[in-house]
Amino acid sequence: MKTILITGATSGIGLEAAQQLGAEGDRLVLVGRNPGKLAHAAQLVRAAGAGEVDTLECDFASQTSVRQLAKAVLSGYGRIDVLANNAGGYYNERTETADGIEATFAVNHLGGYLLTELLLDLMTNSAPARILFTSSVMNFGATMDFDDLGFREGYSGQQAYSRSKLANILYTRALSHRLTGTGVTVNAFHPGAVATHIWDSMPWYGRPFAAVAKRLFMISAAEGGRTLTYLATAPEVAEISGRYFQHNRVKTPSRRALDDAAAQRLCEISTRLVGLPEN
Secondary structure, three states, X not given: OOEEEEEOOOOHHHHHHHHHHHOOOOEEEEEEOOHHHHHHHHHHHHHHOOOEEEEEEOOOOOHHHHHHHHHHHHHHOOOOOEEEEOOOOOOOOOOEOOOOOEHHHHHHHHHHHHHHHHHHHHHHHOOOEEEEEEOOHHHOOOOOOOOOOOOOOOOOHHHHHHHHHXXXXXXXXXXXXXXXXXXXXXXXXXXXXXXXXXXXXXXXXHHHHHHHHHHHOOEOHHHHHHHHHHHHHOHHHOOOOOOEEEOOEEOOXXXXXXXXXXXXXXXXXXXXXXXXXXX
């Protein structure tokens, strides 16, 4: 029985993937912000057939909360077979966290970065193991301005979201190099254009278009969750690492996502922003 930890597990593709994985009889560790939603999610995953279901609370906008989550995982689990960094958000207006970091970058990149770094020893001791990041096709067209990662100038929700998803892929590539030979793989993926509540955070003028698109063109959260499930369990991807997946296939991401120098610089800056020791 595998132990699979999924962040952002109370709705959308995280919840759907948890139920799909639960149907295989695995142990699911569900992470979310809201205790009530976590309890409901746990009921659904148990009903799907999970061997065991645990819940842990974490607000990925808070580095203190992420550190508390990591501490709970390290003290409560002898192994993690799959770490799925799926928590994310969209902020129409520029918002800063209590740590003084732009919220989109903090939640969508730094939260998963910090959690993964804190759990790396556990992951390598659990090998063979897999680390996943829910990215997006919006990495295409994204920029990575290291002088203004938090969009103090010219903020837009879409651009900030795109940048955070580019960061997911850059970190995936850099981390895969570090993990070579450890038996731990790390990959990022685009789940598809999924009809989830994240679109509700769009500017008011875009919501009618999003509503139509959700009905006519977007896939269900269950379909989107299958990509996470596939990468968490499929034997044919067990030794693939450092790649970006779309439609369950390796796809070349944007040109900027292939910049290894940028990936290294992003990791160095991220390490400082979350207060980890620098190598």
